[in-house]
Amino acid sequence: MNTIIQNTLAFSAVGLAVLFLAKKYVLPTKKKSNKACGGDDGCGCH
Amino acid sequence: MSKQINVALIGNPNTGKTSVFNALTGLNQKVGNYPGITVEKKEGICKLPRGVKAHIIDLPGTYSLNASSLDENVVIELLLNKNGKDYPDVAIVVSDVENLKRNLLLFTQIKDLEIPTILVINMSDRMAYKGISLDIAHLERELKTKIALVSTRKNKGIEQIRELIIKHKELSVEPCLNSSTIDESYFDNLKKAFPNQLLYKLWLVITQDVNFGKTDRKNYEAVEDFKTKSKTDLKRLQQKETIKRYQFINETLKKGQTIDLKSAKDLRIKLDRILTHKVWGYLIFGLILLLMFQAIYDWSSVPMDFIDSSFASLSEWVKETLPEGAFTNLLAEGIISGLGGIVIFIPQIAFLFLFISILEESGYMSRVVFLMDRIMRRFGLSGKSVVPLISGTACAIPAIMATRNIESWKERLITILVTPFTTCSARLPVYLIIIALVIPEGRILGLSYQALTLMLLYLIGFGTAVGSAWILNKIMGLKSKSFFVVEMPNYKLPLFKNVVLTVLEKTKAFVFGAGKIILAISIVLWFLASYGPGDNFNNAESIITEKYASENLTKEELHQKIESQKLEHSYIGIAGHAIEPAIRPLGYDWKIGIAIVSSFAAREVFVGTLATIYSVGSDEEETIKNRMAGEVNPILGGPLFNFASGISLLLFYAFAMQCMSTLAIVKRETNSWKWPIYQLVIMSTFAYIVALVAYQVLI
Numbered sequence: 169m170n171t172i173i174q175n176t177l178a179f180s181a182v183g184l185a186v187l188f189l190a191k192k193y194v195l196p197t198k199k200k201s202n203k204a205c206g207g208d209d210g211c212g213c214h
Numbered sequence: 215m216s217k218q219i220n221v222a223l224i225g226n227p228n229t230g231k232t233s234v235f236n237a238l239t240g241l242n243q244k245v246g247n248y249p250g251i252t253v254e255k256k257e258g259i260c261k262l263p264r265g266v267k268a269h270i271i272d273l274p275g276t277y278s279l280n281a282s283s284l285d286e287n288v289v290i291e292l293l294l295n296k297n298g299k300d301y302p303d304v305a306i307v308v309s310d311v312e313n314l315k316r317n318l319l320l321f322t323q324i325k326d327l328e329i330p331t332i333l334v335i336n337m338s339d340r341m342a343y344k345g346i347s348l349d350i351a352h353l354e355r356e357l358k359t360k361i362a363l364v365s366t367r368k369n370k371g372i373e374q375i376r377e378l379i380i381k382h383k384e385l386s387v388e389p390c391l392n393s394s395t396i397d398e399s400y401f402d403n404l405k406k407a408f409p410n411q412l413l414y415k416l417w418l419v420i421t422q423d424v425n426f427g428k429t430d431r432k433n434y435e436a437v438e439d440f441k442t443k444s445k446t447d448l449k450r451l452q453q454k455e456t457i458k459r460y461q462f463i464n465e466t467l468k469k470g471q472t473i474d475l476k477s478a479k480d481l482r483i484k485l486d487r488i489l490t491h492k493v494w495g496y497l498i499f500g501l502i503l504l505l506m507f508q509a510i511y512d513w514s515s516v517p518m519d520f521i522d523s524s525f526a527s528l529s530e531w532v533k534e535t536l537p538e539g540a541f542t543n544l545l546a547e548g549i550i551s552g553l554g555g556i557v558i559f560i561p562q563i564a565f566l567f568l569f570i571s572i573l574e575e576s577g578y579m580s581r582v583v584f585l586m587d588r589i590m591r592r593f594g595l596s597g598k599s600v601v602p603l604i605s606g607t608a609c610a611i612p613a614i615m616a617t618r619n620i621e622s623w624k625e626r627l628i629t630i631l632v633t634p635f636t637t638c639s640a641r642l643p644v645y646l647i648i649i650a651l652v653i654p655e656g657r658i659l660g661l662s663y664q665a666l667t668l669m670l671l672y673l674i675g676f677g678t679a680v681g682s683a684w685i686l687n688k689i690m691g692l693k694s695k696s697f698f699v700v701e702m703p704n705y706k707l708p709l710f711k712n713v714v715l716t717v718l719e720k721t722k723a724f725v726f727g728a729g730k731i732i733l734a735i736s737i738v739l740w741f742l743a744s745y746g747p748g749d750n751f752n753n754a755e756s757i758i759t760e761k762y763a764s765e766n767l768t769k770e771e772l773h774q775k776i777e778s779q780k781l782e783h784s785y786i787g788i789a790g791h792a793i794e795p796a797i798r799p800l801g802y803d804w805k806i807g808i809a810i811v812s813s814f815a816a817r818e819v820f821v822g823t824l825a826t827i828y829s830v831g832s833d834e835e836e837t838i839k840n841r842m843a844g845e846v847n848p849i850l851g852g853p854l855f856n857f858a859s860g861i862s863l864l865l866f867y868a869f870a871m872q873c874m875s876t877l878a879i880v881k882r883e884t885n886s887w888k889w890p891i892y893q894l895v896i897m898s899t900f901a902y903i904v905a906l907v908a909y910q911v912l913i
């Protein structure tokens with residue numbers, strides 16, 4: 169039982185992480201509106 | 215329904231537009247004491263009494279409405295496009311009390327577009343110091359406007375701006391200069407051809423070289439035909455216009471402004487003479503850099519070690535407390551180690567930005583721009599490239615966007631291409647941890663070798679940027695050099711609030727922006743390191759037990775051997791071994807190889823990746839730094855991170871183009887994939903070669 173919960177949690181976390189990375193880097197980035205700066209670029213832009 | 219008033223903040227660079235914007239909207243946009251901080255328009259809402267809302271737009275600074283660069287275009291496009299959704303109901307021209315004369319040129323131009331205009335005279339706190347006094351009533355009369363004397367620093371006059379916005383309907387729209395006086399007959403013709411159009415607006419459209427993408431072209435197409443004058447004639451008329459405007463402004467200021475030079479105590483000139491001196495200027499700058507890097511090192515080592523060991527204990531605690539299983543392992547080995555790999559760098563990043571923002575706020579950064587400009591000219595670039603290169607020390611992305619105020623396309627392109635060489639804050643984590651591992655701790659003249667190495671890396675980055683600019687310049691044959699005026703803002707005591715805000719903002723962006731990526735990558739890596747295909751992985755236990763059956767190993771040793779067998783044959787181990795031949799000559803093992811590959815997402819990922827790989831299957835409580843120090847070179851023996859491989863890694867990170875976000879921005883700014891791909895390939899190949907040579911020479 170415990171193993172099942174642990175595995176489910178772990179693998180859904182891995183799945184989410186893969187999804188996040190795929191959305192960020194692989195899938196074509198949807199066009200962002202030109203306002204503000206580079207957007208969510210992980211660099212903190214100003 | 216509440217009514218919304220569109221308000222545009224316009225003014226010369228560095229007059230405090232963004233400060234006024236922040237004061238009105240309560241937002242915190244970046245403010246900095248050198249021109250060109252804002253390159254795109256930013257929007258915000260200011261709540262006024264009676265449910266009225268003002269929609270405020272902060273614009274890039276512009277000297278006049280005769281645009282020459284992209285960011286200036288933003289302003290002109292907005293003002294000429296009467297049907298645009300952002301077309302201002304009222305324009306606020308922000309001027310700086312110390313440069314009123316120059317600032318008013320733009321003001322009179324906007325006034326002549328017959329837009330209701332408020333004049334904000336900012337930095338009034340400097341008046342006493344400079345011996346300036348103003349006759350506001352006289353100025354309001356002559357300039358046919360309402361004036362708010364403001365100091366955003368002292369929080370004075372903001373209320374008055376709000377009141378003027380509410381009463382914007384009462385503002386006069388009478389122009390300052392009768393445009394017909396520029397050339398009577400020409401303007402008469404113009405008036406006949408387009409009876410319903412505003413003359414000055416027509417004139418602006420005719421004389422602009424730039425293309426107004428969004429402006430209502432149809433209306434002006436006919437005007438194109440009307441171009442009865444040659445380009446040089448138009449230029450001449452434009453000059454005449456400027457002269458007329460200055461005559462008017464001088465006349466107005468003669469009575470409206472008195473400057474008592476005796477009461478002005480000007481330290482600035484003396485300071486400037488030293489700080490921009492041909493020799494002293496550079497020496498002082500070098501000294502400031504040295505102190506900065508030394509401080510980053512000295513101040514951050516204690517919090518850094520504390521964070522490192524806290525995360526190690528936390529990971530250990532999780533493993534012991536939670537029930538055994540995949541998720542517990544993921545938490546302890548993947549998530550916590552990965553997060554540790556980012557949190558550990560908060561102190562240094564915070565200190566780096568603390569220094570940068572103090573330098574910017576105090577006005578010293580503009581002197582640095584001036585010093586660098588002198589060097590850049592030798593390499594064929596104008597000073598306009600300096601601002602992007604310097605702001606690249608924070609991050610290449612805003613730096614690349616800052617190239618928008620370079621008029622010459624080629625020069626802009628070159629700057630975009632070389633900017634990623636400047637040492638951005640994402641490299642700092644990698645540099646710091648490797649330097650700590652491979653550079654000895656001694657000191658010379660109170661400066662540690664480690665801090666000196668760090669400074670050297672920054673210089674290498676900047677030097678490479680300038681050097682490659684020079685090469686590109688030769689290849690592309692840059693002809694037109696941008697005209698560059700270094701604006702020397704006054705020295706100011708950095709405002710505590712601005713400094714703290716910048717530091718918080720940047721650190722937050724680092725943690726949450728890069729943090730998300732690092733976390734996700736750590737989770738994926740944990741999975742790839744904890745699972746594997748085939749017998750070698752799945753039967754690791756029996757394989758190893760059999761292999762070492764005769765050797766009488768302790769339980770612990772045996773366990774370690776099993777875990778390492780598993781890791782070697784996990785998915786990541788297999789991938790790592792596949793790329794190993796390519797990086798072995800550089801002195802790295804497959805684990806570093808994986809860290810390098812994942813760093814192509816973002817450089818900061820490096821440390822988190824290693825932390826995750828090292829902690830999978832390890833039971834001891836150990837800090838990241840100690841784990842790295844304990845790694846053994848699988849072929850040569852001895853520490854994996856030694857002087858040769860360490861230097862090789864440092865150089866690789868200095869030169870390689872490892873940042874997806876930067877590539878994406880370059881694509882956006884150059885409008886083609888060609889340039890980012892060139893950047894990626896050329897920079898990374900160069901990095902590889904340099905790292906290879908360094909290792910082979912040093913080993």
Ligand SMILES: Nc1nc2c(ncn2[C@@H]2O[C@H](COP(=O)(O)OP(=O)(O)OP(=O)(O)O)[C@@H](O)[C@H]2O)c(=O)[nH]1
Nearest residue numbers: 228229230231232233246247250251252275366367
């Ligand atoms: N002494 C004084 N300094 C001010 C005042 N308002 C702004 N500053 C400083 O002036 C500098 C420029 O301010 P910003 O608001 O970035 O100016 P900006 O017009 O938006 O500049 P760009 O976006 O680069 O065109 C900053 O260092 C501010 O701290 C003021 O009222 N008094």
Ligand SMILES: [Mg+2]
Nearest residue numbers: 231232251252
């Ligand atoms: Mg600004």
